[in-house]
Amino acid sequence: MGFLKRFFGSRASVQQLPAGTVTVDRHGHIVASTVSSTYPPSLLRDIGADVLALFREARAAQMPLAEISLQFGSLHITARELRGGAIIFLLPQTALLPTPTPSRP
Numbered sequence: 001m002g003f004l005k006r007f008f009g010s011r012a013s014v015q016q017l018p019a020g021t022v023t024v025d026r027h028g029h030i031v032a033s034t035v036s037s038t039y040p041p042s043l044l045r046d047i048g049a050d051v052l053a054l055f056r057e058a059r060a061a062q063m064p065l066a067e068i069s070l071q072f073g074s075l076h077i078t079a080r081e082l083r084g085g086a087i088i089f090l091l092p093q094t095a096l097l098p099t100p101t102p103s104r105p
Contacts, residue, residue: 017075017092024048026084051079
């Protein structure tokens with residue numbers, strides 16, 4: 001963990017990946033969220049701002065998108081445009097793995 005603090009300062013920490021949905025308006029303000037309240041709202045706002053920027057850039061390039069799907073390591077992000085805002089689905093991929101059960105002879 002020491003080398004992470006050298007790169008990221010005191011902000012470096014191990015965190016659980018967010019799971020749930022976030023709805024943001026056209027200005028990037030969070031309207032509704034089912035993500036745990038233990039997850040920092042500032043990071044949810046950053047995710048929302050980046051998703052809105054992707055939709056804006058696609059529209060400016062005359063390639064409007066209705067939905068985007070991104071895979072970041074073990075976090076899957078799907079977002080749908082909602083009249084300038086967006087609904088963002090956050091799903092850690094580890095949540096999809098079944099719990100192993102011992103086989104019976």
